[in-house]
Amino acid sequence: MTDQVWIEAALSSARPQAVSALLRYFRDLDTAEEAYQEACLRALKSWPKNGPPRDPAAWLIFVGRNAGVDAVRRNKRLTALPDEEKLSDLDDAEASVVERLDGADYRDDILRLLFICCHPDLPATQQIALALRIVSGLSVRQIARAFLVSEAAMEQRITRAKGRIGGAGVPFETPGAVERAERLAAVAAMVYLVFNEGYSAEAAEARARAPLCEEAIRLGRLLIRLFPTEPEIMGLLALMLIQHARADARFGGDGNAILLEDQDRSLWKAPLISEGLALIDKAMRHRRPGAYQVQAAIAALHARAARPEDTDWPQIDLLYRSLEALQPSPVVTLNRAVAVSKIAGPAAALDLIEPLADRLSGYFYFFGVKGNLLMQLGRNAEARVAFDRAIALANTAAEAAHIRGHLDRLMADAGKASVQRGAS
C-alpha cells in the first residue's frame, strides 16, 4: 500500500505546480491538463520501479512537457520524441528544470493558474468549480457531489467556464508588484468562497460538502507557502482552520444547527485551532490589519474561550468595529450587535440594529437576532413577529427549525405566565 499511497499524495501535492508550469509552457489549459495526466500515468509506471524522483513536481513538468510536445507533434505528423524509458532517467535534466523553475517562477505560475480560475467574467459557482477541477484536481464526479448537482450538469458548468476564459485572454507576462497583490487578493477571495460553500452547508449536506472546506484549507496552505509573509493570507488560513475545527460540533444528531454557545467545545479540533491561533498571532505582529485577519481574530477569541461565559466580548466588539471600518456592511454591524448585547444588554443592541431594518429586510439572520433581543427584553409579541419573519426567510430546513425552537419556547413561556396569572 505504501507506494500507492505515497505516489498519490505526491502527485496531488505536485499538481498545482506542475499544471501551472505546463500552462505557462503550452499557454492552453486543456493541453496543459492532458500533458499533466500523461505525466502522472508515466509516474505510476516509473516511480515504483525507479524510486521516487528528488523533486516530483519537476519530474512531472519535464515529462509532461515532453509528452505535450509529443502530442502536438503527433498531431502535426512530425517525429516523436524519445520514449519514456529514456525519459525516466531524468537525473541531469531534472536538476536543470529545478534550477530554472526555482521559487519565484513557481510562485507566479501557481498564482496565474489560480487567478485564471477567478476570472471576473465567471460567476462565483463557476470559479469554484474550475479551481477545484484544475488546481485541486478533484474529479467532476466529486465536485458534482459537493455541489449536489448531476455529473453532466457539472461537466457542462466546467466546460462553459473554460470556454469563457479561453476567449478572455490569459495574462502570461510576469506580474508587477501591484498586479501580484491584486491577483493575490482575488485568489484569496476565491479560496474563501470555496470554504464558505462547504461551511454554509446544513447537516444533511455537510458530509458531502466537507471536502470543499478541506480543499480550501489546502489551497490556503499552498498560498501561504508561496507568500509566507502576507498577513492577510495568514489571516485567511487561520480563519478557515478555526472555523473548520468546529465542524463536528456544529450540528446535533437531529441535524439541527447548534449555536456557538451551545456547542460541545470538547468536539472542537485542538490541532487545527492551535495552528490557526499561531497564524493569527503571527499575522497581527505585522500591524497591517485586513478583513481576514480581523475575522480570524474574532474566531480566535471564541476558540480561546474554554466556556461560553469566558468569551472576551468587549474585544470582539472592538474587532467588529474595526471590521466595520475596513469593510462597512450592515451584516457586520448586525454581528457586532450580538457582542454589544453581551456587554451592554439587549436594549443597546436593539438600538444598534434598528437603523439596519431597511437594508436587511430580506435577511434571515436580522430577524433571528432581532427576535432574540426582543425575547430577552420580554417583548414577546414583537419577538414572535420577528421570528415569524425569520422562518419565512429561512434558506434551509435547519434554520427554520432553529427559529421554531425559539417560538416554541415563547409559547411555553406564555402558557406558564398565564397559568401563573390564573393561580394568583
Add this chain to the structure above:
Amino acid sequence: MLYAVLCYNDEAVTSAWSKQEDEMVMGRLMKVQEKVARQGRLGPVARLVPTTAATTLRKTRDEPIVIDGPFAETKEQLLGFYMVDMPSLDAALDFARELAAANPGVGSYEIRPVGYFAQNGIDT
C-alpha cells in the same frame, strides 16, 4: 543514553494526506511507540504544527530580528520528535527503523544524542 529522534518529511506531501491517510499513519506510528513506552523508554513525543505557522528569531549583532516561517527553507521540514532512552545508538536506530516502516513515503529520521534534558512540567 537519551536520544532525540527527529522526524523530517516534505510538508507539501504530508499535508496532502487525506484525514483518513493521516489517521492511518498516526495509528501505525502509535503502535511503534507503545512498544517502547511499555519498556519505560519513551519520553516526550511531539508533533509540530506546519512550518507555515512558524516564526523565527534570528540573532544578529544588534537587536535579534523576527521573521516569518521556519528557520531555513528546505525541501524537508522538521515535523516532530520523539525522546527515547536507549542503551545504544543501534537501539535508537532500530526504533527509528520501525517508525520509518510504519510511515509511508520518503522523509528521514535524524537521531541526535541529547546532551541536556530537563523534564520540567507543563499542563496541557
